Amino acid sequence: MLYKNFIDNTKIICKSGNGGHGCVNFLRTTKKIGKPNGGNGGNGGNIIFIGNKNIFNLYYLNKIKSFKAEDGYNGMKNCKTGKNGKDCIIYVPLYTEIYYSNKFNKNNNILIKYHKQKEYIIYGGKGGKGNNYYKNSYNQKTRKYSLGIKGTKLNIELKLNFKIDISILGLPNSGKTTLLSKITNNKKLIIDNYEYTTIIPNLGVYKNKYNNYLIIDIPAIKKKYSIGKRINKKYIKYIINNKIIIFVISIIKNIKEYNLQYNILINEIKYYNIKNNNIIIVITKYNNIRNKEILLLKNKFFKKKIKYFFFDYKKKINKLKKIIYNIIN
Numbered sequence: 001m002l003y004k005n006f007i008d009n010t011k012i013i014c015k016s017g018n019g020g021h022g023c024v025n026f027l028r029t030t031k032k033i034g035k036p037n038g039g040n041g042g043n044g045g046n047i048i049f050i051g052n053k054n055i056f057n058l059y060y061l062n063k064i065k066s067f068k069a070e071d072g073y074n075g076m077k078n079c080k081t082g083k084n085g086k087d088c089i090i091y092v093p094l095y096t097e098i099y100y101s102n103k104f105n106k107n108n109n110i111l112i113k114y115h116k117q118k119e120y121i122i123y124g125g126k127g128g129k130g131n132n133y134y135k136n137s138y139n140q141k142t143r144k145y146s147l148g149i150k151g152t153k154l155n156i157e158l159k160l161n162f163k164i165d166i167s168i169l170g171l172p173n174s175g176k177t178t179l180l181s182k183i184t185n186n187k188k189l190i191i192d193n194y195e196y197t198t199i200i201p202n203l204g205v206y207k208n209k210y211n212n213y214l215i216i217d218i219p220a221i222k223k224k225y226s227i228g229k230r231i232n233k234k235y236i237k238y239i240i241n242n243k244i245i246i247f248v249i250s251i252i253k254n255i256k257e258y259n260l261q262y263n264i265l266i267n268e269i270k271y272y273n274i275k276n277n278n279i280i281i282v283i284t285k286y287n288n289i290r291n292k293e294i295l296l297l298k299n300k301f302f303k304k305k306i307k308y309f310f311f312d313y314k315k316k317i318n319k320l321k322k323i324i325y326n327i328i329n
């Protein structure tokens with residue numbers, strides 16, 4: 001099963017609301033037509049972007065594609081101003097970059113950095129004036145009014161530019177997504193006993209008592225290609241400058257598999273010039289490996305001062321969390 005939910009850039013179309021029209025009306029007292037009393041139109045709704053720390057994805061925006069704020073209401077008699085149109089509020093993840101051009105500036109670029117940051121990207125059209133507005137001592141019976149100004153339609157590009165704290169790398173079916181689900185307590189992730197189940201990164205939040213950390217499960221490193229062609233280039237940006245990289249290595253038949261997979265993973269990150277002193281090795285699927293061999297591996301880690309964790313998906317991962325905690329805090 002595929003879990004296609006991670007979209008990190010998208011183009012959407014947004015339109016602010018039209019302004020309501022001004023109203024032409026006159027006060028009616030018995031038979032006489034009295035003074036102008038047509039009200040102004042309401043303003044059209046704005047397009048507003050708001051940062052939200054609980055969203056990590058542009059998936060829904062990418063699905064909807066087109067956003068429109070409400071039009072302002074027309075003015076009414078008795079000098080009543082029409083209601084303003086409702087704003088269209090678009091919630092985006094932190095570190096979303098918003099690109100758009102308008103008549104004032106060709107290349108606008110706004111970065112959403114914090115929770116609840118509010119950016120008015122397109123203002124709604126102003127409401128028109130009613131004839132009450134245009135009356136004056138010379139013209140007590142004016143029928144003059146103005147139309148509301150039309151809203152503005154813009155193409156807007158959104159790009160996620162967030163910083164990942166921890167990335168999980170490994171070969172197909174090694175248990176990367178299972179590990180992410182354990183660290184983040186997210187049971188909704190798709191875990192399956194097939195290779196390349198994850199084809200688009202899964203993103204999660206690892207919470208400890210001080211902070212939230214973004215953690216990413218990168219689609220498996222392909223086995224066959226040559227070095228530097230196994231991690232999809234477009235995911236490299238998520239692995240650069242991480243606080244921690246976790247290598248998930250499954251040893252099913254014997255511990256020789258460890259060296260084989262470790263070399264693939266380390267060569268790959270070296271190829272992309274990714275330097276990280278905090279690599280944690282997580283060993284999975286070692287149920288059939290004899291204790292003697294496991295001890296050998298543990299000795300090797302100890303001698304080389306490698307941080308490691310033997311993962312059993314049925315058990316708690318407190319020890320791993322402690323290792324992560326000691327590095328990050």
Ligand SMILES: Nc1nc2c(ncn2[C@@H]2O[C@H](COP(=O)(O)OP(=O)(O)OP(=O)(O)O)[C@@H](O)[C@H]2O)c(=O)[nH]1
Nearest residue numbers: 172173174175176177178192195196197198220285
């Ligand atoms: N025995 C054992 N099975 C595990 C362990 N971790 C994961 N599995 C199983 O291995 C299979 C693959 O797990 P995933 O988490 O989907 O592996 P993945 O690395 O994300 O796989 P891809 O996304 O396809 O690359 C699932 O059936 C898991 O239940 C483990 O520590 N021991």
Ligand SMILES: [Mg+2]
Nearest residue numbers: 176177197198
């Ligand atoms: Mg997976």
